[in-house]
Amino acid sequence: MIEEIVRYVGAALLVLGTFINLVGAIGLNRFKNFYLRLHAATVSTIGGTFYPLLGLALISFSTKDLGEWRFFMGGSLVVAAFVLLILAPAGSHALARATHRTSVSRPEPIIADHLEEDRGR
Amino acid sequence: MSLIEVLISYVVLPVLSLSYALYLLVAYRGPTISDRVLAADVFFYSTSILFGAIGLLIRSPIMTACTVVLVLWAYALDIYVAKYLERGELGD
Numbered sequence: 001m002i003e004e005i006v007r008y009v010g011a012a013l014l015v016l017g018t019f020i021n022l023v024g025a026i027g028l029n030r031f032k033n034f035y036l037r038l039h040a041a042t043v044s045t046i047g048g049t050f051y052p053l054l055g056l057a058l059i060s061f062s063t064k065d066l067g068e069w070r071f072f073m074g075g076s077l078v079v080a081a082f083v084l085l086i087l088a089p090a091g092s093h094a095l096a097r098a099t100h101r102t103s104v105s106r107p108e109p110i111i112a113d114h115l116e117e118d119r120g121r
Numbered sequence: 122m123s124l125i126e127v128l129i130s131y132v133v134l135p136v137l138s139l140s141y142a143l144y145l146l147v148a149y150r151g152p153t154i155s156d157r158v159l160a161a162d163v164f165f166y167s168t169s170i171l172f173g174a175i176g177l178l179i180r181s182p183i184m185t186a187c188t189v190v191l192v193l194w195a196y197a198l199d200i201y202v203a204k205y206l207e208r209g210e211l212g213d
Contacts, residue, residue: 011128014174018136021167025143028163034155037147041163044140049166052133053188056173059125060185069182077173080188084166087192091162091199098203099155 003062010058013051021048034105038096045088053081129174137171158202165195 024044031037057077060070099105100115107113122130141164148160169188176184 007125011125015128015132018133018170021170022136022140022143024163025140028147028160029143034153034159037156037159041159044163045166048140049170052170053173056170056177056185060177063125063177066180066182073176073182073185076182076185076189080169080173080185080192083189084169084192087196088166091196092159094203095155095158095162095199098206099153102206102208104155104206105153 003064006058007062010055010062013055014059015055017048017050017052017055020044020051024048033108034099035096035107038092042089042092045092046085049088050081050085053077053084057081126178129178133174134171137167137174140167154202154206158198162195162199165191165198 021044024040024042024047027040027043028037031040054077057074060066060074060077063070066073100107144160144164144167148157148164151157151160169191172184172188172191176182
């Protein structure tokens, strides 16, 4: 009983997350500049990769015919999901900071850029 | 075939392939290097789902152990390119 529930919750997370991943990919193509694309990339990182990895972990935990190896599979997927949850925002932040400081991509349209004014350029 | 195998074969893998095509398009035509790195980043993160799904499909536990390394690799790419763009120590 509990295995069936865990399995279906995992399947729902997997399928929903895969569609969110597709939405993020479409947004990455449609948005105009780098800072807007960062938003779409975040959608497809957290919504589109963290949730499917958790769903795959739940499915692995409830797959009986894997034997003891199902704990290895589910555990490594949970570890990967939480490592991604911590590291992906840090990586995007470092990339956005470097891009803004070196003016590789200009944010347009823009009303006010206080960070640029504070730096006195 | 069980329900999970049908879902992975006919829903998850085709939708993921479509996302991969769109990510590769951005990585190819992105105007700046940051766009390309961002697309490659999301591409590697999505590859971890692919590895998990295929590992579950072919019942191979070794496939899923690679996902942690893939996530760390994409993060290393981010930090490396950010450091290259700033030409100095990060955090100054």
